[in-house]
Amino acid sequence: MEIRRTANAGVLLKLDGAEILLDGVCREVKPYPATPPSIKAELSAKWPDLLAFTHNHKDHYDPVYAADYQKQTNGVVLGPEDLTGIRTSAAVTCVGGVTVTPIPSRHIGAAGKCTQHLSFVIAGSSCVWFLGDASPLQWRNADLPKPDVLIVPYAYLTTKNAWEITQSFGAEKVILLHMPKPEEDTIGLWTAVKETAGNDCRVQIPAMGERIHI
Ligand SMILES: [Zn+2]
Structure with missing residues (x-):
């Protein structure tokens, strides 16, 4: 599989021949980066097989790209029903041999009260969990396949x-x-992450546009 970071909190996942864009085009919310125009152009020149968005926050969702995708391809966009400008689905969806299952899940922090949020479990020859901004606290007893x-x-x-x-x-x-962009990280997230898991070989933090092959 290939995972390419295309947005602040989004990727293009290529698994078993399917291309699935997960929160993969976003706008800028400082200190988090927007999808660069060159990557957005690539994602419009060759549309992914499926789009999925976890929720409607700007740093996860670009309504212009999503509406354009739906107009050009009539393709499925998975996501909560309050994503603006598009028709969404929250149904289990198959792309080739890959199954994408939306999981209703609570957004981290106070935003959880008023934000509709779906996470996605993507299962093919490997299993990927894409958690968007879902709270870490809700998965303890979740009846889901183990993620690779x-x-x-x-x-x-x-x-x-x-x-x-x-x-x-x-x-x-x-x-x-x-x-965040390291030079704009005023709340010390890079330091905090390095302290907890900085040397763990399981963890990878891709730069914008970087491809990871697994
Ligand atoms: Zn959010």
Whole structure:
């Protein structure tokens, strides 16, 4: 499989021949980066097989790209029903031999009260959990297949407790997204992550545009 970071907290996942874009085009919310125009152009020149968005926050969702995708391809966009400008589905969806299952899940922190949020379990020859901004606390007794790869935001690694929960999922690889530009990291997220999991070989923090092969 190939995982390419294309957004602040999003990737293009290529698994078993299917191309699935997960929170993969976003706008800028400082200190988090937007999808660069060159990557957005690539993702419009060759549309992915399936789009999935966890929730409607700007740093996860670009409504212009999503509407354009739907207009051009009539393709499925998985996500909560309040994503603006598009028709969404929250049904289990198959792309080739890959199954994408949306999981209703609570957004981290106070935003959980008023934000509809879906996480995604992607199962083919490997199993990938894509957790968007879902709270780490809700997965303890989740009846889900074990992930080979976990794709998570910073909250899963910034405290010792959260890192213990993250490890308990049993994934061989943890892809960490939603990290600020280092020069704009005024709240010390890079330092916190390095303190909890900085030397762990399972963890990878891709730069924008970087491809990881697993
Ligand atoms: Zn959010």
